Amino acid sequence: MVAIKYEKFKPNSRIAVLTGAGISAESGIPTFRGEGGLWRNFSFEELATPAAFQKDPVLVWEWYNMRRDICGQSEPNPGHEAIAELESIFSEFHLFTQNVDNLHARAGSKKITELHGNIFIGRCLGCNKLTPLPISNKISNKNSIQNLNENEGPPICDGCSNMLRPHILWFGESYDTQMLDQAAEFLSKSDIIFVIGTSGNVSVPVQLANLAINNGAYSIEINPEPSSLSKRVDISIRAKSGEALPEILKKIKSSI
Numbered sequence: 587m588v589a590i591k592y593e594k595f596k597p598n599s600r601i602a603v604l605t606g607a608g609i610s611a612e613s614g615i616p617t618f619r620g621e622g623g624l625w626r627n628f629s630f631e632e633l634a635t636p637a638a639f640q641k642d643p644v645l646v647w648e649w650y651n652m653r654r655d656i657c658g659q660s661e662p663n664p665g666h667e668a669i670a671e672l673e674s675i676f677s678e679f680h681l682f683t684q685n686v687d688n689l690h691a692r693a694g695s696k697k698i699t700e701l702h703g704n705i706f707i708g709r710c711l712g713c714n715k716l717t718p719l720p721i722s723n724k725i726s727n728k729n730s731i732q733n734l735n736e737n738e739g740p741p742i743c744d745g746c747s748n749m750l751r752p753h754i755l756w757f758g759e760s761y762d763t764q765m766l767d768q769a770a771e772f773l774s775k776s777d778i779i780f781v782i783g784t785s786g787n788v789s790v791p792v793q794l795a796n797l798a799i800n801n802g803a804y805s806i807e808i809n810p811e812p813s814s815l816s817k818r819v820d821i822s823i824r825a826k827s828g829e830a831l832p833e834i835l836k837k838i839k840s841s842i
């Protein structure tokens with residue numbers, strides 16, 4: 587098996603990491619397209635689009651309630667923890683995640699760009715105010731949210747009384763351009779990029795990874811299955827991230 591070239595890692599290397607749902611699989615959070623994936627029982631048009639929310643806000647909100655509970659009851663795994671430790675070793679480091687489960691932050695990562703939002707935040711349809719959401723649909727703090735009840739659907743903004751929606755990027759919606767510009771700036775000058783736990787089905791994250799690769803970054807994929815990026819990276823490791831990353835981290839620490 588081809589080995590990672592640890593000599594590529596220098597103390598001043600600029601390290602980028604792109605993660606997808608696979609890094610949270612070992613925390614018990616279903617991926618989207620794998621076995622038992624979240625899209626298995628629904629098509630995304632029914633749930634993760636503005637039109638779906640407009641048509642049936644209660645159904646969409648209940649689906650996100652269920653997902654928020656799963657995320658809130660899950661714990662970061664050794665893969666998340668290894669990435670958080672990688673951030674503490676390299677001053678030039680940034681994590682770009684497609685995940686909305688907040689597990690990277692809970693593992694201690696700070697330099698994070700959440701490309702697709704965060705399931706623990708509600709956004710007001712009227713004033714765009716962001717509101718933290720509790721991990722369960724039982725009201726954990728009466729002041730934090732009004733009438734969040736699984737049968738009543740989305741809560742109401744305490745600023746302008748409009749309905750909240752999940753602060754998640756839905757299909758058909760555009761990415762925040764400032765966020766993308768900053769991501770492109772960092773990735774185009776990265777020395778190394780890890781691509782972890784993503785099938786590479788969503789174009790913008792794939793374009794971001796390719797930006798680093800096209801600019802000469804040494805690229806390492808960790809995924810038990812091939813992805814759309816497997817042929818683009820320098821080395822594609824067929825492994826679970828929770829198992830492989832702690833080992834890789836150990837070798838990086840002894841090589842710099």
Ligand code: APR
Pocket residue numbers: 605606607608609611612617618619620623684685702782783784785786787788808809810811812813825826827828
């Ligand atoms: N370790 C690493 N990778 C894993 C593991 C694991 N333990 N288990 C599964 N994987 C891999 C799968 O092989 C698959 O390639 O994780 C990937 C998950 O792919 P998807 O389910 O397509 O998830 P992702 O790539 O993150 O989807 C991207 O699509 O639906 C939208 O917005 C949603 O952010 C999501 C985006």
